[in-house]
Each structure stands twice: as structure tokens, then as C-alpha cells.
Amino acid sequence: MPQLTPDLITRVPPPPEGSAAPPPDEARLRAEMTVFLHDRDPKLGIWVFAYGALMWKHEDCAPDIITPARLPGLARRYELSDVHDRGAPARPGLTLGLSPNAALACPGLLLHLPGPDLPNRLWPVWKQEMGPGFYIPEWHDALLTTTHDGHGAPVRALCFVTRRDHRLHVGERPVHEVADTLSRAAGPNGSAAAYLMDAVGILRANGMRDAMLESMEAEVARRLHAMEPTSGEPGRSAG
Template sequence: MLQATLAQWGGHEDLWLFGYGSLIWRPDFDYAECRPASVHGWHRALKMWSRRNRGTPECPGLVFALLPGGSCRGMAYRVPRAQVPQMLPPLWQREMALGVYDPRWLPCRTPQGTVRALAFTLPRNSPNHTGVLPDDEVRRIFEQASGIYGSTRDYAEATHAELQRLGIHDRALSRLIALTRSGP
């Protein structure tokens, strides 16, 4: 899948990457430029099972995915073409270790114009899509789920804090944070 994604990129210009979750507060790669960006036709949702990064097979956690519909504000990162061969494999290992996401090249609107950026999306028919979870299940996951990169709670709260710092209001995420901080 990495080779197919690289072939779609082409390698003739710098690579753009769209961050909408942990990539906005922990990109873990060098980039030449970072811009506020939005994609249309996709929205950020904490509706993907994580059995490694933020949970385990016995106690799955949740991570963000771009799901079809709506729009999403995040950040677009420009990586110089010459740095892509060193940057992309570790990023791929982080984001695609289990091959769950569907990598896509999406048009991202930025203040300086539209760029074509790599984004990690999830089809609704994926077995890793949670669908709608009851509030008590979300609370339980926030209380119990943790994986190699930490807990679902820490991940969601760090993303929420960074979105707020950037002036991005995500109502669905704000609701989940409030829900999991209060009692049933």
C-alpha cells in the first residue's frame, strides 16, 4: 500500500500531508511548512477501533479517522520531496502498522490555495469503524483503554486541546470530552 501511495504521489514535487488528529499536536517528522487546512466531503470522528496504539485486542480503544461526509479543519504539512524517502516509512509504521486506514490524496484548502495532500481515511463499511457507540461504552473506553502510545482519553484530550489552541471548534469531540469528564 505504501508503494501504491508513493506511485500516486509521483515524486515530482513536495509532499503534502493532512493532519486532523494526533498529527496536529505530534507530527514526529520534519516539514518545511505548516498551514491551516480544510477538507470537504470528510469529517473527523473518534470512531475507529484501536487495538494497538490506544488500546489492546482485549480492551480496544478509539482513534480518529476521516469518515465520509461533512468537512474537517486541520493542518497541512509540506515535506520537501528529497526528505520523503526518510520521512514516510516511519510515519507509515505509526499510522498504517495494521493497514486499517485507507490512504487518499485529498484536495485541502489553505489560505494560500488548494494543495493535494495525503490523508488517512476510513470507509464506513470497515470492520474497524465503530459506528455509533452508547455513551456508557464511550465512558468505559475512556476509563480503561490504553495502548503503546497511551490512553484513548489522553489522545482525545490532547487533540481537543490543540484544536482549541488553533481556534478549531469540534462539537462532536467537545461533547465526548464533556461526557467522559462527568458522571453517567
């Protein structure tokens, strides 16, 4: 199965001008985070389930434990239009969301944010995930996958689930349409193809697989292989 490589990523067309995201309303976001945490002791830590860029972009929240896990009943899907991160208003990309699927269990990473100063540790994650406005914070039971059979005890974790009534929610698209979009989308934080490569890579490094992501990786790799190399790089970022 074809895999994405940094050399193939350089074939993604550079992002169009004017794709910077508007600054987030930090006062509103902090107030919403405070309300969400109102019944939790700030001296105690929490678990956060990461399934997208948070799997590799979490240094600011300094988790003391990072471990593989699965989230039963939810699956990652390219179902959100991306106009400010790995896409632009003039050439939108697609980014991942979490949607209900009783037959699947989304593989990802559990990040433990310890106390005693939980709000300050959670804030970088909250700002990163809630800033775009198309996620809802919810508590779900994730399953650790560190046991020999891959099924550990449930851990209550904060998850960022797709807000299906948001204007950027486009729903599930045909594979060929998603692959076409991902192979051409880029924004201030790099290309959608680089994001896909990083997501697949970190799951593999932690002994996990996602059939949808790996199938999409192969489709995007084929498209980039067929493209002429570009003169400039769209750039890559951890975001």
C-alpha cells in the first residue's frame, strides 16, 4: 500500500494568501472551560483523549502520562471543513472529527494532565481544540490498550466530539473527494497531507492502526505521486 513521504508532501501546492485564522475569543473560551470544569477538584488531574494533532502537539500542557487507548462507539472522520489551519478560505481542506459509530473504537492517545494547577495545564489544549468552534467537549470512557490482549480498564476522559450543527460540518464525503481535497489543501500550519502522514505515523509508532486513515494515506500518496513537483514547499508544522 502506498505511503506518504516528506518528498511527496512537497508536491502539495503552496497555500493561497490570506489564510490566517482570526484570533480566538480567549475570554469566552476560558469562561467555557471554567464552566466545564466546575464540578472537578482543580488539584486533581484529568485524562484527555487525543485523536488528531493533539497526539503530537501537546508539549504546552506537559502531560505526565501518554498511553495508547481506544474510544468505543466513536470513530474519526474527515467531516469538518478546514479554512484556517491546513486549508484556506480560497482552497478549503478537511480535518478530523469524532462521530458516533457503534461498530468501531477510535484508536488514539490518552494524555494525563496532573494537578494541582489543572486549569493552566488544560488551557493550551482547550484553546487548540475549542478555538475553531466545531467541537463539543464531552466525557467518555476510553479503554487502555497496554494489556496483552489490547483491552484494558475504562478511563474517563475528556473528548472533543464533532459539533454536527456547525457551519463547517460537511459530513462524511466519498473517499475520492476527500483524497482529492487532502492532496491539494494547505494553510498557515502546513498541508493536509502532512497532517495525515503525521497521524498515521504516530498511531503506527504506538502499535495502532486506523483503516480509514491508512486507506486515505494510500489514496493521497497516489495523487501526489502523479503530480508534478512544485517549486516551493507549503511547509509543515506540528499543528
